[in-house]
Amino acid sequence: MTLNATITDVTQRIVARSKDSRATYLDRMARAAEDGPRRAHLTCGNQAHAYAAAGEDQDDLATGHQPNLGIVTAYNDMLSAHQPFERFPALIREAARQNGATAQVAGGVPAMCDGVTQGQVGMELSLFSRDVIALAAGVALSHNVFDAALYLGVCDKIVPGLVIGAATFGYIPAIFLPAGPMTSGLPNDEKSAVRQRFAAGEIGRDELMKAEMESYHGPGTCTFYGTANSNQMLMEFMGLHLPGASFVNPNTPLRDALTTAGVARLTEITQMGNDYRPAGQVLDEKAFVNGIVGLMATGGSTNLLIHLPAMARAAGIQLDLQDFAEISSAVPLMAKVYPNGLADVNHFHAAGGLTYMIGELLEAGLLHDDTLTVMGDGLKDYVKEPKLKDGGVAWEDADRTTLNDMILRPVSNPFQKSGGLADLQGNLGRGAMKISAVKPEHHVIEAPCRIFQDQEAVKVAFRNGEFTDDTVVVVRFQGPRANGMPELHSLTPTLAVLQDRGMKVALVTDGRMSGASGKVPACIHVSPEAALGGPIARLRDGDIVRVDATNGVLEAVDVDLDAREPATADLSGNGHGVGRELFEVFRQNVGLASHGAGVVV
Numbered sequence: 209m210t211l212n213a214t215i216t217d218v219t220q221r222i223v224a225r226s227k228d229s230r231a232t233y234l235d236r237m238a239r240a241a242e243d244g245p246r247r248a249h250l251t252c253g254n255q256a257h258a259y260a261a262a263g264e265d266q267d268d269l270a271t272g273h274q275p276n277l278g279i280v281t282a283y284n285d286m287l288s289a290h291q292p293f294e295r296f297p298a299l300i301r302e303a304a305r306q307n308g309a310t311a312q313v314a315g316g317v318p319a320m321c322d323g324v325t326q327g328q329v330g331m332e333l334s335l336f337s338r339d340v341i342a343l344a345a346g347v348a349l350s351h352n353v354f355d356a357a358l359y360l361g362v363c364d365k366i367v368p369g370l371v372i373g374a375a376t377f378g379y380i381p382a383i384f385l386p387a388g389p390m391t392s393g394l395p396n397d398e399k400s401a402v403r404q405r406f407a408a409g410e411i412g413r414d415e416l417m418k419a420e421m422e423s424y425h426g427p428g429t430c431t432f433y434g435t436a437n438s439n440q441m442l443m444e445f446m447g448l449h450l451p452g453a454s455f456v457n458p459n460t461p462l463r464d465a466l467t468t469a470g471v472a473r474l475t476e477i478t479q480m481g482n483d484y485r486p487a488g489q490v491l492d493e494k495a496f497v498n499g500i501v502g503l504m505a506t507g508g509s510t511n512l513l514i515h516l517p518a519m520a521r522a523a524g525i526q527l528d529l530q531d532f533a534e535i536s537s538a539v540p541l542m543a544k545v546y547p548n549g550l551a552d553v554n555h556f557h558a559a560g561g562l563t564y565m566i567g568e569l570l571e572a573g574l575l576h577d578d579t580l581t582v583m584g585d586g587l588k589d590y591v592k593e594p595k596l597k598d599g600g601v602a603w604e605d606a607d608r609t610t611l612n613d614m615i616l617r618p619v620s621n622p623f624q625k626s627g628g629l630a631d632l633q634g635n636l637g638r639g640a641m642k643i644s645a646v647k648p649e650h651h652v653i654e655a656p657c658r659i660f661q662d663q664e665a666v667k668v669a670f671r672n673g674e675f676t677d678d679t680v681v682v683v684r685f686q687g688p689r690a691n692g693m694p695e696l697h698s699l700t701p702t703l704a705v706l707q708d709r710g711m712k713v714a715l716v717t718d719g720r721m722s723g724a725s726g727k728v729p730a731c732i733h734v735s736p737e738a739a740l741g742g743p744i745a746r747l748r749d750g751d752i753v754r755v756d757a758t759n760g761v762l763e764a765v766d767v768d769l770d771a772r773e774p775a776t777a778d779l780s781g782n783g784h785g786v787g788r789e790l791f792e793v794f795r796q797n798v799g800l801a802s803h804g805a806g807v808v809v
Contacts, residue, residue, distance in 0.1 A: 209573040214538035215497060218531050219576070222493045226525045230493070233378070233524025237488040240379035244479060247276065247353050258312075258353045265301070265310045275478040277304055277471065278314035278354030280345050280370065282361040287321045289362040289429040289436055292387040292458035296360055296467060300385075303471035311471070314357070315348025317341040317373075319366045322695060323430065327663065329786045331694035334365060335720070336794045338515065339807040341369025342376070342522070349377050355478045356381040357487075358470065362429050367439035368515035371448075371491070372809060375522035378488025381477045383470050383582050384448045386440050388458045390428030392554045396546035399423045400701075400726075404708070407701040409671075428458045431552035433545035438508035442516075444562050444590060445502035446495045447581025448487075451603055452594040455557035462596055469594075469601045473582060485582060491523040494576040498587070500532055501575055504539040504627025505565060507548045507644030510721060510732060511695075513629070518804030529640060529802055533631035533760070539574055540622030541644050544615055547726040548628070548645035551615040559612040567591035567608060572619040632731050632755065634763030636716070636743045638802060639734040641757045650707070650729050651757040653714040654765065656750050657682045661777055663696045670702050678712040680753040684744050684775075686719025687737025688798040688805040691782040692791065695720045703728040714755040716762070718744055718801070731755050731762050735802040738775070745774035 223230075243249060247269075250258070259269040269276060279300055283293035297313050304311035318340060325331040341361075349357060357380060359370040367384070374382040402419040405411045429436045440454035450470050456463045477485040496516065503512050517527040542565055543549070545556045566587055569575045575587060583589040592603035610616040617623060628644025630651075643651060655678035660666050666681055681703065687693050696719050706713045707728055715721075715730040718737035736742030743764075747753070752765040783792055799806050 209571055211576065212538055212573045214534055215501070215574060215576070218534050219493060219497050222497065222525065222527065222531060225528070226493065229526060230524040234488065237379045237486065241479070241486060250353065255353070258351060262310070262312065265305070268310050273480070275309045275355040275475055275480045276353060277309055277311040277474055278349055278357045279311060280314050280317060280348050280357055280359050280373065282317050282319035282341070282366045282370070284319055287319055287363065288390060288424065288427050289387060290319050291427045293360045296385065299464060299467050300358060300471050303468040304475065307472045307475045309475045311358070314351070314354060315344060317344040317348070317361070317366070317369065319361065319363060322364050323424070326695060327698040329788070332692040332782060332788055333786070333791060334695065335514070335688060335693045335805060336791050336807065338365035338369040338372070338518070339794065341366055342372035342808050345370055345373025346376060349373070354380065355480055356474050358474060359384045362387055362436050362439065364435040364439070364511060367443065368519055371519045372522040374487045375491050375519065378491065378523065379486050381474060381485050381582070382448065382487035382490070383450070383474045384443045385467055385470050386443070386449065386453055388428055388456045388463050389431050389437065389553050390426045391457055392431055392552055393425040394419055394422035395550065396423070396432050396552055397550050400547070403701045404705055408705050431554060432547060433506065433508065433553055433556070435509040435511040437553050438503065438506070438512055441502050441506055441508060441562060442499045442512065445566065446499045447490055447579055447583065447587070450594070451583055451590040451592055452563055455553050455561055457554070462594065462601070465596055465599070465601045466594060477582060485580060488523060490580050490582065492579070493525055494579045496520050496525055496527065497535070498575050498579060500535045501539050501569060504536045504629060505541065505569060506543045506545070507541050507628035507642070510640060510642045513640050513733060514720070514801055514805050518806045518809055521804060521806060521809040529631050529638065532629055532640070536627035536629040539627040540619055541624040541627055542568065542617050542619065542622050544623055549615065555612070555615055559616040560607065560610050561616070563591055563593045563606040564608070564610060564616060567606070568619045574619070630757035630760055632757065632760050632762035634761050635769055636747070636753070636762045636764055637734050637736055639716070639731040639762055641729060641731050643729070643757050645727050646729050646757070647727065650712070650727070652755070653678070653680060653712050653729055654752060654754040655680050655712055655714070657716070657747060657753040659684065659747060659749050661685050663699050666699055667702055670706070675706055675711065680714045680716055680755060682744065682747055682753070683715065683717040683719060684738040685777040685779065686717055687739055688801060689737055689795055690739035690777070690779055692795060693720055693801065693805060697721060700726050700728060716744070716753060716755060718742065729755060729757060733801040734762070735800050737801065738777070739779065741774045743769050746772040748772070
């Protein structure tokens, strides 16, 4: 199948834009790879320290010539998505031995849960935790005793941080091992309805708590299609997972077999194996384009609009929001998974999941089929699904029909002809809107604006009955420089109530929403942010604001913004408490949201 012209053009533009930075990166990786197996360059004293606690693997590490695999883990047992990783190191070590290798936990990285910190002060550390994770991965691998790395991470900032780490150590191979989604609990639409009833004051906190616990009820990733599950999709489309690994439930025989198979495959692709595949070569321009295609086809998380540019920069590749928008225009929306549908990721997986979707997109010429993956050459291996055979994994041809066209559809009959993203620009700057869950009649909103400086003030105004007409709610000084760019997820139920009452309502913010961005039109990541004097800081209450996802417009109507001084805010309260004082250097050095809001890249 001939590659789609838009995919070709966007890829060529990324390659041209990244020519110098990518060449510099590849040269650095090639020179590092020339040094060969890492442990050979350590002194005997260095090595003795590294192997002292290795137990039965000590002799093999000291005298053998087999690969040593480094495990970088985001395990903690407070996060349901990461709790299953507690068992992984033992599984990995045993699998490594069976494949003539050794494995050691190189180090741990922090993994915070946005679900716990939503609406709380701790959310102001969330975005920066991505850079901390990348730094921690760097520390873990800096001992230079590893020939390849296994990355154990799932959720919002964890996978992007680990990818930045993997790209930085791009001269060694990398495989990402997921933990899988929790089994289905209370349906997401029922949970959402309970949240809206609570926001409207119709039920008490006891009923809300009961619904939340019935939804988030066991180990594994939250089952809605938010950032965590978008991350897993991304790793599969970009070739860093084994095929079909993303959405297998935790603590099942197939999940354990996939973990073991990942270890076996990693031993084959080290420099000491017969199929060397360093991470820096897997993470090329085509892989990132494939990842964006997957994001659009699934209606994935808006957080990836920040994370993908940051990940790409670590590999010398420069992405722009225009790339996302153009790919979105060419890629149909093939999935309806909550919040843009009623199904959860378990239902999506059962209907055919990523295996079906990748096959469809390949046949339609919407994916590069010649990328280097950890499994093989091209994505043809990713149209097969894993099956348990004789205690191990065998990949078999998958059913090429969707098993539920209310959840998953072919390219020829999608839910929408274009994907789930709009790039909005105008005199208020530049932002993005996830439109896959927004009904077409809400794609264009023009109304007087109401200015707020935090999400709690919006909720107070709502409780006071202050929203009585069509309104564009502007929440500013929420960007990375102001306060770390927390998600404003708790606004979704409030604004949804207003929309359900028949008002035309939209959100404009220099902050983030979340992977669960829902049915209310929200122009987010507006850049330049208010704290940098961006145009959003010049808006005043009552200005008419047009949010137009159809034509890509974000503007204040008939307002001379240049004639106004930008508003300022007292941000001193953002600098301390719950660890925020430790992140002042991050706030002062963070890049623009449109460039990935990075500190370390």
